[in-house]
Amino acid sequence: MRIGELSQRTGVSPRSLRYYEEQGLLSSSRSDAGQRHYSDAEVERVSLIRQLFDAGMSSRVIAMVLPCVDAPLDPGATESAFVTMTGERDRIDADIAQLMEAREALTVLIGINRRHWATLSAEPVTSSA
Incomplete structure (x- = not known):
């Protein structure tokens, strides 16, 4: 099938499909006309690539995981994919912890701002007329 049909069947844009191919995630053959x-x-492979992107993986990391798909009976590829995916999960956990700390710091600042705002609205307005 050509790229347009793959795009229709997967819901992934032709541009993204070309990107996947440039990154070594997807392969195609070429016609004499270069199509x-x-x-x-x-x-199925595009569907899996989308799942991996949705899981927060970069194309570089996905390229490290796909050999497990290409050689499902290779224990080394399976172990490597496992180590890579658990490393990505650990990275995401660290990002979540950092975001939670930033959120808490922002909550404190919002509280300070709210108290300041309350004191401003409680002060009588003086006119210099």
Whole structure:
């Protein structure tokens, strides 16, 4: 199938599909005219790539995980994918903790601002007329 059909079947833009190919996540053959042609198996692969992106992985990390898909019986590839994915989860956990700290700091600042605002609105307005 050509890139337009793969795009329709997966809901992923042709631009994104070309990007996946540039990053080594997806492969195609080329016609004599240079058009990309994809196998039916690439529909599932694009779906998996989307799941990995949705899980917060970068294309570089996804490229490290995909060998497990390409060689599912290779224990080394499976272990490598496991280590990579757990590392990504740990990174996300650290990001969440940092965001929670930033949120708490912002909550404190909002409280300070609210108290300041209350004192401003409680002060009598003086006119210099």
